[in-house]
Amino acid sequence: MSVHDITYDVRMARWEPDAQNRLRDAALTLFADGGYERTTVAEIARTAGVTERTFFRHFADKREVLFDGQARLQDAFVGAVTAADGDAAPMTVVATALDAAAALFPPERRAFARQRAGIVAANPGLQERELLKLATLTDAMADAFRRRGLAEPTASLTAHTAVVVFHVAFAQWISPDEQRSFADLCRSATEDLRTVTAS
Amino acid sequence: MSVHDITYDVRMARWEPDAQNRLRDAALTLFADGGYERTTVAEIARTAGVTERTFFRHFADKREVLFDGQARLQDAFVGAVTAADGDAAPMTVVATALDAAAALFPPERRAFARQRAGIVAANPGLQERELLKLATLTDAMADAFRRRGLAEPTASLTAHTAVVVFHVAFAQWISPDEQRSFADLCRSATEDLRTVTAS
DNA sequence: TACGGTGATGTCATCAACTGACATCACTGG
DNA sequence: CCAGTGATGTCAGTTGATGACATCACCGTA
Known part of the structure; x- marks a missing residue:
């Protein structure tokens, strides 16, 4: 299921929930696919639908996501x-x-x-x-x-x-x-x- | 003995010898003095009398110098x-x-x-x-x-x-x-x- | 209802660690 | 004397990481 399949409640949240899990899942997929080094944090963040800065709020550094x-x-x-x-x-x-x-x-x-x-x-x-x-x-x-x-x-x-x-x-x-x-x-x-x- | 005390042979070398040792010594001193993180590679290189690029030719990364x-x-x-x-x-x-x-x-x-x-x-x-x-x-x-x-x-x-x-x-x-x-x-x-x- | 605080996020600027490409030039072997 | 080599310099660029400040849905309370 991709990010675009989410159904919203009447009370729309400002951001999609669970950013941390989305980031981790995105990272795992991208690492397994293209390799750790060739995957940039910007790419992970984009895939998870957040900014690079948000990645570093959830994980101290790129490695920590694993x-x-x-x-x-x-x-x-x-x-x-x-x-x-x-x-x-x-x-x-x-x-x-x-x-x-x-x-x-x-x-x-x-x-x-x-x-x-x-x-x-x-x-x-x-x-x-x-x-x-x-x-x-x-x-x-x-x-x-x-x-x-x-x-x-x-x-x-x-x-x-x-x-x-x-x-x-x-x-x-x-x-x-x-x-x-x-x-x-x-x-x-x-x-x-x-x-x-x-x- | 500092870099400036070196006496030259008649046949002047293009660069002062032993860049690797100079870099290691400079790094040790600067780390002990100002801490590892606050010491930049540029600073180490400058102290050793070479460029930052040369540091990375002798050591794979900043940590490796230790x-x-x-x-x-x-x-x-x-x-x-x-x-x-x-x-x-x-x-x-x-x-x-x-x-x-x-x-x-x-x-x-x-x-x-x-x-x-x-x-x-x-x-x-x-x-x-x-x-x-x-x-x-x-x-x-x-x-x-x-x-x-x-x-x-x-x-x-x-x-x-x-x-x-x-x-x-x-x-x-x-x-x-x-x-x-x-x-x-x-x-x-x-x-x-x-x-x-x-x- | 209004309203102020909170928290998760976005935006922007900046730095330091690295890397690739190419130039320089003393030295060396023939 | 000359071509090749190797250690270094120069420069531009990418990426990881951090600080400062703005935004705004949500929540509790008056």
Whole structure:
């Protein structure tokens, strides 16, 4: 459905609603179609029916339009760590947090995740942003572990462990022909990591 | 020594030599002095006695001027992994690689590392670039581990393990009042990580 | 009903980061 | 002596990003 198909209420709004979603959808489509770099912000804004200035009111920069699901991921991770039994061992908490995160990536999302990953993989600037989001997530988790009483550097190492497993499992999840669920891949990667560090 | 103190040979060169080093030095000084964002590339170039265009011939972008030591770090890591005994356990190889990397950070470099880290920490864009360099390093190490016969995802997990330990130990190394050597911090962090993952 | 505040948007001007195309000219090898 | 090379300069242009100010539907309230 295009912008021109919208039916108006009697009370006409000054602007079509949901500019942020329109911008995100326009950006996704244009990136997938013509590539990230060849797509200008002006073009995205025009497609969404707003001005370039409005784009930058909704997203801090051009990259950010691809990264606004990260808040939910961080909430899932940090929430699980915070809610975990105070006596649980670090790796038990990590496993719980990974389960909570995995719930955000059901099988239906895999196709979309693959498309998005393709866009990100094709542009170093987008990879940088993705890595910054993961680093922010790591910091937030380390904080949560410190609140549980873990000292440094153990808190940071535990947070990094969780994020590394997530990262590696995610890469497997979106790789071609992969069938296993994200949660299974997390559990398997956790076990592999355990084996490696014990070697 | 400033640019104006150079003594010329009988055969005058068309331009003063070493433009790249002059640019890097100028950038470091200006960043430390006025902050990264408030320093323009034009200003760096002017200080180094070249044009803005020449800056971009030596560095791919403004950030890159702070990150051209990474090649040596990657060589140290990958070289150690490649040179390690083919039968050695992954964590033994990781320890060897960390020792090789630690040799690049002797006590004399700590003050400089702290100053540079201060600049990077104050700017998200620079953090992104640093993370991208670490990710590139991780990929290169994973490659080296695969060449040793490790399968996925073990190769990636092992490479991530090495880089996480490096990263956490580095953060400790440059933290205020820290006295221990980088190599010691790496060994200690490795041991902590072992304990965490075994929990 | 009138009216003042609010918020999402538009308009305009400006800057800084980059890039492509082409010119310059000391140096070098034959 | 001359043609080629490479590091640099010059210049024009695009794009991302930001500040300042205007607009006007909507909402609550007198």
